[in-house]
Amino acid sequence: QMKTAYDAGVNFFDNAEAYENGKSETIMGEVIQKAGWKRSDLVLSTKIFWGGEGPNDQGLSFKHIKEGTEAALKRLQTDYVDLIFCHRPDLHTPIEETVWAMNQMINKGKALYWGTSEWNADQIRKAYDFAKENNLRPPLMEQPEYNMFRRDKVESDFTSLYEDIGLGTTIWSPLASGLLTGKYNDGVPEGSRLDLEKYSWLRKKLLESEEGRAKLEKVKKLASVSDDLGV
Known part of the structure; x- marks a missing residue:
């Protein structure tokens, strides 16, 4: 890399x-x-x-x-x-x-x-x-x-x-630990950072906490906007 x-x-x-x-x-x-x-x-x-x-x-x-x-x-x-x-x-x-x-x-x-x-x-x-x-x-x-x-x-x-x-x-x-990429919109992809056990704390923070879930919903809404714009 x-x-x-x-x-x-x-x-x-x-x-x-x-x-x-x-x-x-x-x-x-x-x-x-x-x-x-x-x-x-x-x-x-x-x-x-x-x-x-x-x-x-x-x-x-x-x-x-x-x-x-x-x-x-x-x-x-x-x-x-x-x-x-x-x-x-x-x-x-x-x-x-x-x-x-x-x-x-x-x-x-x-x-x-x-x-x-x-x-x-x-x-x-x-x-x-x-x-x-x-x-x-x-x-x-x-x-x-x-x-x-x-x-x-x-x-x-x-x-x-x-x-x-x-x-x-x-x-x-x-990219907010990858959240803004949209790759976690439908769950945790196999092999991604949040799929690793040592990052279970980050997974809980980003995807399972109340604040994290609220951010994820915003990302999903942004994804629909970017799809409409083709970017």
Whole structure:
């Protein structure tokens, strides 16, 4: 899949230490090495927060950011990532420590830029202001969930951040975990992600909860509209 994407012109590949407990990063690193792609042609990102079950393997403390980043680079078989994200806000670690720790990763050449994922506007603003006040590199990008069901944060909450600090975005779940494709309109197809036992929690959330069923009904209505339009 990565080769197909690369051959089609895609050169930005995102990952996280939490994906399959690091196996996703390992596979990505192996694919890149096997393909022989030039590192300078690629934009690689990873996300730090959930690194394991140990007492210091999670969160955004300097200790975990340092150890998590170094472990991720080993799995990816690269000296640096272009972008490193704080995978979630850490309510148990001062934002000031996280900003400083991310700057340490940049200063040591382990990352080029840093950003956030699923932070709210106030948290991003606080991190940005602290960085600027202390001559540190501020967060430059946020990775929020953004799709037809989740629009407020990107289209409303972050408006001032785009204008004031030039915040950039990448997004996750643009198809609402596949719900917006329509493939779950008539049940769960065999071999699909929601058919896997390890994603039973997601299946319950998307298809069996009250909120999920309401979304599914909206998707079905949209499907009839797209059919009429032939798109």
